[in-house]
Amino acid sequence: MHNSESHDRRPYVPTSAEMEERYRSSDQVWSGNPNATLVDYTAGLTPGSALDIGCGEGADALWLKNQGWQVLGIDFAPTAVARTRERGVEAQVATFSSFSHTPFDLVSVHYGGVRATAEEVQRLERLVAPGGTLLFVHHEVESAELAMLEWLAENLRELEVITLARRARHVSEGAGAHHRNDVILVAKRAG
Template sequence: MSHAEITREMFEQSSWDERYGGDGHIWSGRPNAVLAREAAALTPGRAVDLGCGEGGDAIWLAERGWQVTAADFSGAGLARAAAHGAERGVADRVEWRQADLRTWRPEGEQWDLVTSHFLHLLDDGMLEATRQMADAVAPGGTLLVVGHHPDDAHTGLRWSMPGVLFAAEELAQAVDPDLFDVHTEARERRETRDGVEHVVTDAVLLARRR
């Protein structure tokens, strides 16, 4: 199997089921910093977390009064997330759904907050995914998409395949400016990996629906 084939396999459900099926946490369990900052000013309502992983963001929102739908394509990840949610006492506030975000459609359902953190799809798939996310935002609601910026490619921490990392301005093309007030940003932060501190850049798309 070539390097490219191995890398593509890393983006498949089976690969993530294997990761989540192992021992120990993959993620910290804490909410992503951008979500914590942006959601703090919002009135709790209905939220959807797309690409929820082990459920850190979804559980944090539920603890703050949101009714949350959390979706991921990994059944093993969702099982782990549901267990964490039960331990934290929010099982009645989170609905865990198995869904492949490459083909996901809101089917007319809308939420007050649509959020996705560090979901990356091959072949520029995030543009269509963002279009679907925007369709899922209720009037007066918020869309928040955060991911790894292409400037991170030099750090050696991210995937080397083209079309995976994205700038927020690229995703903004999928959001109707007649319906949304759109803000894009490249936001730096510090990340420690294997004891070494790196400066990394997050792509932040924040859109408020009128």
């Protein structure tokens, strides 16, 4: 798999077929632990409905479920969705661009790909229920294709940005362990 981050900080955006092959060729791609930012930022939220966009193998979705959330995970890789379901969490194979659902109290995106278009931003915002929260975390990288968080913060129209911050990562295992910093966006819809 191509990775150009070490040269110019632009992420390589894998296709669904490439990610499916990555999952099929490994018993476990990610660490199996929930993302620390998810754990920290949802600690003060009242559990309700949650959407995990790009759920991978389901660690975040399972953690949310265990905290009392009603969780739906989506991912474009069927093997990832099967692994999430094996953990007892509802999940479906879907791309973000084709996904439609009633709004959620929490929409969580960790390292997922939302394209930098007005249509995708609007789709993302529509998934957040009144009084709901968007938690979007990505590595500190640059991209013209993906909605990086500074760009997203400037282009949200229906949600209020509560937090836009950088955070050091302390991940030592699994794919993505080489990234040292994340950017965090927390936005809310008025209740």
